[in-house]
Amino acid sequence: MGKLRTLTRRTFLIGSAAIAGGVAFGAYMVMRPIRNPLLDGLAEGEAAITPYIKITPQGITLITPRADMGQGAYSIQALLIAEELDIDPATATITPGTPGPAYYNAAVLAEGTPFPAYDTSTLAETVRDFMSVPAKLFEVQLTGGSSTVPDSYTKLRTAGAVARETLKEAAARRHGLQRADLNTEDGHVILPDGTRLPYTELAGDAAKLEPVTDLELRPAGRWKRLGQPQKRLDMVAKCTGTETYGIDLKVDGMVHATVRANPGIGGGIERLDSAAAEATEGVMMVLPITSAVAVIARNTWSAFQGANALDITWGPAPFPADSGRMFEVLEEALGNEDAFDHCQRDVGDVDAALQGGTGLTATYRVPYLAHAPMEPMNALVTVTETDCDIWTGTQIPLFIRNRAAEMTGLPADRIHIHVQKMGGSFGHRLEMTHVEQALEIAIALRGTPVKLVWSREEDMTHDYPRPAAVARGRGRVQDGKVESFDLAVAQSGMTSGWFTRLAGMGIPGPDATITTGSWDQPYDIPNYRVTGYRAPDMVPVSSWRSVGASSNGFFHDCLLDELIHEAGADPLAERIRLCMDDTSRKVLEAVGELAQWTGPHVGYRHGRGVGFCMSFGVPCAQIVEVTQTPDGIRLDRVFVAVDVGQVLDPVNLEAQVTGGVLFGLGHAMNCELTYADHAPEQSNFDSFTGLRLYQVPEIKVKALSNGPRIRGIGEPAVPPAAPALANAIFAATGQRIRELPLNRHVDFV
Known part of the structure; x- marks a missing residue:
């Protein structure tokens, strides 16, 4: 772990597990640390020791960047951090954070190597570890391939351990003690005399230190939470119907939209008569967009009714008819x-x-x-002259960011992706057609928030x-x-x-x-x-x-x-x-x-x-x-x-x-x-x-x-x-x- 000690407090090497495992590469682009995005706008008394943990006087926030589609991804990521940070994850704020290069998936490409999983030869394992390199270089922040736990297992535990030991070092220096003589428990550093110092009180001191990376992760025999039956952090909300998904979002001044696209994907529009749709109560306008027709209305129901009233002749699709x-x-x-x-x-x-x-x-x-997830595809998009905000459930946030930059002409750093909880996916949210449609509408209605929702029928037939x-x-x-x-x-x-x-x-x-x-x-x-x-x-x-x-x-x-x-x-x-x-x-x-x-x-x-x-x-x-x-x-x-x-x-x-x-x-x-x-x-x-x-x-x-x-x-x-x-x-x-x-x-x- 010696390499980790060379890092400054403003960076954290996400790929450290690969180096520790013996896969080292000389290229600068591979070895370079990735800047910690949580440091942007950090206030006095706040600490972001790694890209996964932010501690302020008000509380602890854990960043869980792999998307949660109902499989418990947020809970298991939070649990991995919490085990080493020594906190109850239920007491922390859990968020997917702002998508960015720091959150690339080091494990997702390993499945594509030409070795069966049961081949554990040195060559096979080396090639699998190497696949973290293109994932890092191409900023592959993606959720899929059952890779959330393989990607997070060492990475997030290391993040929690680094934060824990840095907080202990802050307490040790404040009280003139040795870090080795201190312990932690439930979000507190414990001094030899039993004094309990909350992490939130130590955040300001910890922010001034180099991250402590000379550490060992806890073996399974010393785990307090991992390996034991857990209650998922979203269970109460889902059992009581109070969970909020992307389809539930509302913002002031937004309009509602839906689309009708050629059911033969890739086919065009030969004729459009929108008169009946435009006359439908609540419909504000009908807008032809790329390969589809959008209906904008005062509410989703009116948009759906207007879309049903469209009279469209579709062009032929580029595949067999039956x-x-x-x-x-x-x-x-x-x-x-x-x-x-x-x-x-x-x-x-x-x-x-x-x-x-x-x-x-x-x-x-x-x-x-x-795929047929219970929650059909949806996105809420606002485009202004300077910024673009996208709220949607997605497995591919950086791909969406890049496409939005292309479509709006805005710099990538002015595209803000707000990843939402999802009512299922099964791979459907590895696509972004619905976001592209919402973007096209929002560009035409610049400055107005546009909430696009596909009907169930549109979701099924345009999957x-x-x-x-x-x-x-x-x-x-x-x-x-x-x-x-x-x-x-x-x-x-x-x-x-x-x-x-x-x-x-x-x-x-x-x-x-x-x-x-x-x-x-x-x-x-x-x-x-x-x-x-x-x-x-x-x-x-x-x-x-x-x-x-x-x-x-x-x-x-x-x-x-x-x-x-x-x-x-x-x-x-x-x-x-x-x-x-x-x-x-x-x-x-x-x-x-x-x-x-x-x-x-x-x-x-x-x-x-x-x-x-x-x-x-x-x-x-x-x-x-x-x-x-x-x-x-x-x-x-x-x-x-x-x-x-x-x-x-x-x-x-x-x-x-x-x-x-x-x-x-x-x-x-x-x-x-x-x-x-x-x-x-x-x-x-x-x-x-x-x-x-x-x-x-x-x-x-x-x-x-x-x-x-x-x-x-x-x-x-x-x-x-x-x-x-x-x-x-x-x-x-x-x-x-x-x-x-x-x-x-x-x-x-």
Whole structure:
């Protein structure tokens, strides 16, 4: 930690964890400290020892820059700081702060390295650590990829420890003592004689000192809060309906707006008749904007009614008109050399191995899926001659800042992003179309605050959905074992289009999301190949909760289950035998113990299915138990085992795992976006139906802590749910389903 001692009090090296871990770089741009933004406007008697903690005589503020979309991100970030700062986080003010370079995400790009998560070789770990470099250089302040905890675990604890020790040093100097002789407790420095000095009283003295960085973080055995059940800081507000989201904001003098855009994203407007809309009560004006028409009114309801009255003829979209043709495009790409994208897993001689033994060929497919968060997209924007203020729930604040600077012509430092709490996202708020629309309206109405809210129908039909995909699997078994596994996946690219929308340029090279969740599974199959084919771009697509693993988990695990059945082996025992990663093997063993596994058949028309997927470095195994009733399939119980390396809050971990399971099951059972005449046919929750309350099964969760790295849990429980359910249906009924949603083939009760 010696390098940290060279810092001045006005800077703090966010990337210190990488240096401490042995990844050091000589380039100035990499090594340079990032200025602490909390020092701007700091008053006498106030201290901002790191970018994450501000202490004033009135209280303590903790900066939690990773966005909270309902997953408890603010609470866990505050808890990480509070553990080392030695305060009760409930006594502090929690805020995401002002977005800026200091809050880049050092962990989010690590998932994109060409190494499976179970590869812990020196090379793999070095490359993963190196990915913090481009994240820092390009100021990637982004929430996603289950990276909040991996990014924050050391960073925020270090921030809390630096502040704690600096406050102790301030107290020691004031009283002529040695820092080593002082202790802390609940926001106080404790002197040897028992005197308690509040941090708020020491802030002024601490602000004059160099940050104390010669320290050690507390080991898990000395944690006071981490690792123990916690009450989320937002729980009371959410349970009482008093939480405030972006959609709830009000400012004096604001107008309300909504939009109608071409349901075939990318298509234009051929004809517009706005007379009926302009005559609607409460409507103030109709404003054509880029690829859409805005209706500005005195309230949101009037804006919605005016938008419904618009008479618009839309131009054609640049993709096939219906779902049937879209799947034809995907199938044409599958195995087409011209569409070949990458092959990251090719072990043994698959082609030769497929010539002998008992063989299997199967085709799988999954549909487009909307994100469909409960809170539709919204933004409140004010543009003046000198400043631009944007209030919105977002996972990409600096991308929005940069786009706003382009659109308004204002300097980036005059763009003020106020990140709001969000009523869900699932990846939807990795986009900024709604903010661009609000900006365009606000520029036209310069000086007037504009609150834009999408209707539910606009949100559903103008989403950038999870890609549809098809896969073809082949394999052979021999002597009761799986010997050959060949999976080819085709879908449109996800990453390049998303980055083009954000930064104006695509990402060259293969799109790893096409096979993520399939090529990187920890199985030692003698002949093993996973190939990705990139289909032509069709409906513009984006990240959906668990990204590529959301579909590839279904493809990979269903094919493996079919091969295990062909071999006559036990579904759980054969997965355990094939598993070459100790952490994953223990997860599979744990879920078997939790479920008291005795095999897939547990009674007449009563079956169990196993699902496993490693995503975002987290091995997650699930066993789903179902019963075939006269009215359809009933979900009975789900058993889940995961390993995140270190459990920081067992209560929230269980909530995230349970939520992920229900999210995965509901979408696997019922949800799809189908297209006709270029437009989605599902526009609200009546036609895009998740799991109903009466269908929710009993869920038991077991968390392990054997993994070598700390991991996040917001997404990894989603991918195994669909294959575990499909495999359970096969065990109960003998019906093998290779297409989602499952309700195309069976009824659920």
